[in-house]
Amino acid sequence: xxxxxxxxxxxxxxxxxxxxxxxxxxxxxxxxxxxxxxxxxxxxxxxxxxxxxxxxxxxxxxxxxxxxxxxxxxxxxxxxxxxxxxxxxxxxxxxxxxxxxxxxxxxxxxxxxxxxxxxxxxxxxxxxxxxxxxxxxxxxxxxxxxxxxxxxxxxxxxxxxxxxxxxxxxxxxxxxxxxxxxxxxxxxxxxxxxxxxxxxxxxxxxxxxxxxxxxxxxxxxxxxxxxxxxxxxxxxxxxxxxxxxxxxxxxxxxxxxxxxxxxxxxxxxxxxxxxxxxxxxxxxxxxxxxxxxxxxxxxxxxxxxxxxxxxxxxxxxxxxxxxxxxxxxxxxxxxxxxxxxxxxxxxxxxxxxxxxxxxxxxxxxxxxxxxxxxxxxxxxxxxxxxxxxxxxxxxxxxxxxxxxxxxxxxxxxxxxxxxxxxxxxxxxxxxxxxxxxxxxxxxxxxxxxxxxxxxxxxxxxxxxxxxxxxxxxxxxx
Numbered sequence: 001x002x003x004x005x006x007x008x009x010x011x012x013x014x015x016x017x018x019x020x021x022x023x024x025x026x027x028x029x030x031x032x033x034x035x036x037x038x039x040x041x042x043x044x045x046x047x048x049x050x051x052x053x054x055x056x057x058x059x060x061x062x063x064x065x066x067x068x069x070x071x072x073x074x075x076x077x078x079x080x081x082x083x084x085x086x087x088x089x090x091x092x093x094x095x096x097x098x099x100x101x102x103x104x105x106x107x108x109x110x111x112x113x114x115x116x117x118x119x120x121x122x123x124x125x126x127x128x129x130x131x132x133x134x135x136x137x138x139x140x141x142x143x144x145x146x147x148x149x150x151x152x153x154x155x156x157x158x159x160x161x162x163x164x165x166x167x168x169x170x171x172x173x174x175x176x177x178x179x180x181x182x183x184x185x186x187x188x189x190x191x192x193x194x195x196x197x198x199x200x201x202x203x204x205x206x207x208x209x210x211x212x213x214x215x216x217x218x219x220x221x222x223x224x225x226x227x228x229x230x231x232x233x234x235x236x237x238x239x240x241x242x243x244x245x246x247x248x249x250x251x252x253x254x255x256x257x258x259x260x261x262x263x264x265x266x267x268x269x270x271x272x273x274x275x276x277x278x279x280x281x282x283x284x285x286x287x288x289x290x291x292x293x294x295x296x297x298x299x300x301x302x303x304x305x306x307x308x309x310x311x312x313x314x315x316x317x318x319x320x321x322x323x324x325x326x327x328x329x330x331x332x333x334x335x336x337x338x339x340x341x342x343x344x345x346x347x348x349x350x351x352x353x354x355x356x357x358x359x360x361x362x363x364x365x366x367x368x369x370x371x372x373x374x375x376x377x378x379x380x381x382x383x384x385x386x387x388x389x390x391x392x393x394x395x396x397x398x399x400x401x402x403x404x405x406x407x408x409x410x411x412x413x414x415x416x417x418x419x420x421x422x423x424x425x426x427x428x429x430x431x432x433x434x435x436x437x438x439x440x441x442x443x444x445x446x447x448x449x450x451x452x453x454x455x456x457x458x459x460x461x462x463x464x465x466x467x468x469x470x471x472x473x474x475x476x477x
Contacts, residue, residue: 009052014063016041024067032074040070040077085439086462090408090452091397092358093263097441099296099303099397101354103342106301106335113334120330133318135333139340143266144280144291146308150318151295151336152326156191158292158305159260163195165320166256166313167222171200175208175240178227180262188227197222207239213249223256224249226288228264228278247287256289256313264293266343272350272360275404280308289313298396300355301339302332358455359396359406367391367409369453374411376463384471385415385429394454406454414448432471438462 019025019041020034028037044066051058061069085097093099102110112118123130133150140149152158163172172192179201181187192199200221202212213224226246243259250257265277277298280291290313295304305326307317317323328336342352350356370389378387390412393405415425430449433440438461442451456462 009056009058009060010049012060013045013049013052014066016045019063019067019070022063022067024064028067028071028074032078036074037070040073041066043073044069083439085441087455088410088440088442088451088453090392090394090410090443090450090454092355092394092455093297093397095397100300102302102335103300103339103352103354105342105352106338109334109338110331113330118330118334120333132327132330132333135337136340139337139343140306140308143340143343144308145284146280146291146310148311148314149306149308150314150323151328151333152305152307152323153328153332154296154303155260155262155292155294155305156186157326158307159188160191160195161317161320161322161326162258162290162292162307163192163197163223163225164322165317166258167197168195170197170222171216171218171220172197172222172225173200173202173213173216174225174227175203175212176201177203177205177208177238177240178229180227180229206237208241209239210241210245210249213241213246217249217253217255221253221255223258223289225258225260227260228262243283243286243288247289250289251287256310257287258290258292258309259283259288261291261293263297264291265298267346267349269298271346272356274359280306284308295336295339298355299339300353302335304328304332304336358457361454363391363407363409366453369456369459370409370411373453373459373463376466377411377413380466380469381413381429381471384417384425385413388412388414390450392450392452394452408452408454410450410452410454412448412450413442428471432469435470436465436468438465 016038020029020038025037025041028040032040048058048060048066052060087094087097089097091097119130120135121130121132122128136151137149140151141147152161174188174192179188179199189199200216202208202216217224224246226241226243247257261278261280261283263277264280266279266281268279269275269277280293283291288309290307290309292305292307293299295301295306299306307314339353342349350360367389374387374389381387388411390410392408392410394408395405413429415429417425426444426447426449430442430444433442433449440451440462442449444450
């Protein structure tokens with residue numbers, strides 16, 4: 001039995017229908033639909049009913065307050081889960097934050113492909129069915145020197161497809177020092193096992209010789225794979241077999257030679273003051289029969305895995321039923337095509353391709369930005385945290401150029417409160433920045449929240465949302 005006071009309160013709750021007929025509800029119904037508004041009102045009333053049953057002193061709000069609560073619930077539920085953020089982590093190609101941002105040319109190409117029908121698999125010359133790879137193949141061959149090319153949804157898929165197509169139920173010799181683990185704890189040996197081939201490890205962790213491959217290649221060999229260790233480096237007493245030597249051996253023995261470059265770039269990064277990174281064109285010139293690499297890392301395009309090489313092998317890969325399961329959609333093709341076109345003008349590439357523009361940004365410019373923003377942040381956090389301009393180091397990210405740090409600058413936010421524990425205050429500050437209209441993501445390091453500003457290109461919008469910064473439980477100005 002419900003107590004009399006509670007029963008009286010419950011009986012005075014407005015009905016769902018009464019709230020739906022209210023003038024204030026009309027706008028919500030127009031925006032979200034009657035069914036969604038009805039569900040939200042029922043949810044608000046159910047929560048209030050629960051409060052009344054547990055606390056008979058609860059005051060029933062007026063109808064407008066209840067409708068506003070339902071509206072807030074609807075608006076919060078309509079917020080997309082995938083949102084834009086400010087990447088101030090110092091990692092340019094941050095896997096968790098979407099890796100490479102696309103140039104405007106690629107964005108416009110995506111809009112066109114999404115909005116209108118396209119000739120995705122239609123040959124405009126003869127009016128027959130076409131192949132989606134044709135929109136990318138010419139550019140990829142031009143940029144790499146390969147005979148043919150195909151594209152799938154990421155580089156792990158590219159490796160899987162190559163192995164399954166050419167080495168299913170066969171052995172694949174690979175150096176122990178190259179059996180990498182990529183993001184999300186996916187390991188190359190596991191990908192190879194799933195492809196249906198059998199890994200045959202050769203050499204040791206730090207030293208592998210041509211004779212190791214000579215001993216491993218036999219009647220059961222499907223192909224030989226060389227894996228570029230793009231996300232780590234082994235130094236000291238080391239040895240590895242050059243691609244050209246390994247290619248010659250494979251061709252003598254009649255087995256394909258495959259190079260996995262991981263986060264491969266299409267150009268010589270040394271031109272832009274960045275460390276050397278091998279390119280697919282170099283691997284093809286060294287005799288590789290196939291090369292696989294990512295499209296969304298140093299290349300600066302959308303998520304994709306690219307396979308280039310000999311036409312006879314590419315054709316065999318295209319005939320594999322897995323190719324259809326791993327193929328990319330029209331928007332990826334449109335974006336990647338637009339990015340590849342930018343490489344036709346390498347002189348302007350570092351201005352037009354965001355990943356290169358950010359990686360080559362002058363540290364003096366980033367420092368000037370830090371000096372500009374320090375004041376507004378210090379004012380907002382007065383009495384809570386000290387805000388200082390600092391020099392810091394950025395990194396490429398996504399397993400690319402792992403040993404190279406890039407000089408950068410940013411802001412250090414260090415709590416001054418001792419009463420609540422600086423760690424607690426620091427977490428609250430970081431959380432409050434993540435709750436801004438455009439969430440701000442930094443990194444916590446040595447007891448401070450660091451905002452590396454290398455990737456901040458819209459400082460006006462960043463500063464403009466600071467008035468919405470709300471640090472609950474801690475005083476701010």
